[in-house]
Structure formats: structure tokens, C-alpha cells
Amino acid sequence: MFFWDYTIFLLIPPLLLALYAQQKVRSTYRRYNQVTSAARISGAEAARRILQASGASHVAIERAKGQLSDHYDPRKRKLRLSEGVHDSSSLAALGIAAHETGHALQHHQGYAPLHIRNGIYPVASFGSTLAFPLFFVGFLFSRQGPNILMDIGILLFAGAVVFSLLTLPVEFDASKRALVLLKDGGYLRGKELDGAQRVLSAAALTYVAATAMAAMQLLRMFLLRGSRD
Numbered sequence: 001m002f003f004w005d006y007t008i009f010l011l012i013p014p015l016l017l018a019l020y021a022q023q024k025v026r027s028t029y030r031r032y033n034q035v036t037s038a039a040r041i042s043g044a045e046a047a048r049r050i051l052q053a054s055g056a057s058h059v060a061i062e063r064a065k066g067q068l069s070d071h072y073d074p075r076k077r078k079l080r081l082s083e084g085v086h087d088s089s090s091l092a093a094l095g096i097a098a099h100e101t102g103h104a105l106q107h108h109q110g111y112a113p114l115h116i117r118n119g120i121y122p123v124a125s126f127g128s129t130l131a132f133p134l135f136f137v138g139f140l141f142s143r144q145g146p147n148i149l150m151d152i153g154i155l156l157f158a159g160a161v162v163f164s165l166l167t168l169p170v171e172f173d174a175s176k177r178a179l180v181l182l183k184d185g186g187y188l189r190g191k192e193l194d195g196a197q198r199v200l201s202a203a204a205l206t207y208v209a210a211t212a213m214a215a216m217q218l219l220r221m222f223l224l225r226g227s228r229d
Contacts, residue, residue: 007220014212021205028202029068032092032195033084039187043085043097050101050181051079056108063087070096072103074118079104094187095196098178099203105177106170113173117166124163127156135221150225154218161218164211171207175200 041049044061051059064070064080072079079100085093106114135153179197182188188196 005224007223010216010220010223011213014209014216017212018206018209021202021209024202025068025206028199029092032095032199033088033090035091035192035195037089037091037094037188037192040089041094041187042087042089043081043093044087046094046182046185046187047079047081047097047101050098050185051104053185054105054108056104059104059108061086068096070100072100072107074103074107074114077104077107091188091192091195092199094182095178095199096203098182098187098196099174099200101181102174102177103170106174111170111173113166113169117163117170120159120163120166124160128160131157131160135224139224147225150221154221154225157214157218157221161211161214164207164214167207168211171204175204 044063047061051057051061058077059072060076060078062078062080063086064082066082067084069082070080070085081097081100085096103114105111131153133153134149134156138147138149138151138153141149175197178200179193182196183193
């Protein structure tokens, strides 16, 4: 009943947005991954030059397995680029490489939202893992006693929602930095920047969809909690 009650309809809009975002990312990446930049520089080389010019040459760059598995690891200070980004000189590759480099520079320059997000990540990750099991158990047995487990589940999941909300400015800022870095460094010009921006905008939509889904899940939990009073 917890999974199929009337509040399930709240999840339909963010689910549709998430499906659209995934399709948008795949199609946009596929399109601009076939367009080679005039500079003909690989994603890894562009990232390396940007890091050096920004005084962050200590950040290591590694090739990672998988497609679109690109990320910056703040704990090890490593920039991991997927093979399709690390070795490619496409507009998509340069846009993604610069975006992840933007995260490395956020860390290097002490960008507050990134540090706050990284600081609460362990708590948010742990909380999101326990939130639904605790809430579900509390929902099943709430008619037989107090609703404390439901309340704990809501509190834990609220932390995950806060983490998701903090992710948005971090990702938007990294994309903004990426476009400036690519332009100022002469790696992309004119319409090439438009292509990179489209790739990054599509990727940003996935974070918006994830945040919307988390917010609706939290609202759903509040409604189900209220039905037990």
C-alpha cells in the first residue's frame, strides 16, 4: 500500500521529466560527440591546460571506464574522464571535460556550496539509505503505536533533499565556469561554444529532475505521515 497509494501520482511529473532529461542527454551528447573542435585538442589535454593555468596542476587526470562516467574526486583530488571524453576532441568532450575541471577549480578555490555539499554527503548518503526502510516499517505499524519511525525516516530523507538542492548551484556554476574557460582559453569559438552549452544544459536538466523527484518523494512522505494521525 505504501508504494501504490494515491500519493504515487505525485511522482509522475518528475518521473516524466527524468525520462525526458535522460533522452535529452543521450541525443545531445551523441550529436555533438560527432562534431570535432577546430582546436583539435583532447578533453584530457584541455583539462590539463586549464588546471595548469589556474594554479591547480596538482590535480591528477585519469582515464575512467564507461560512458559519461566523468567526475571529480575531491578526496583524492583526481579528475576522472571517460574514454570518450579523455581522448576525444569533440565539442561534447571538451564541454564535459571543462565542466569537471570546473568542479576541481571550485574545490581549489574554496567554493562554499561545494564544500558544504561535500561535508553533508556522508550523512545524506547514510540517511537516504535508511529513510525509506524506517518510514515503511513505521507506516506498517503506526496504527499499533507511535509514529516515531516515520518521523525519523522523514528527517533522514529531508537531509538527502537538502543535498540534492545544494547540488544544483554547484553544477550550474561548474557549467558556467566551463564555458568561460573554453572561450577564454581559445579551445572553442563561436558556434562551437553553443554546442558545448547544449551538452551541459542537457546534463544540468538531469540534476533538476533528480531534485524534483526527491522533493515530491518528501512531500509524499509527509502526506502519508499525516494520514496516520
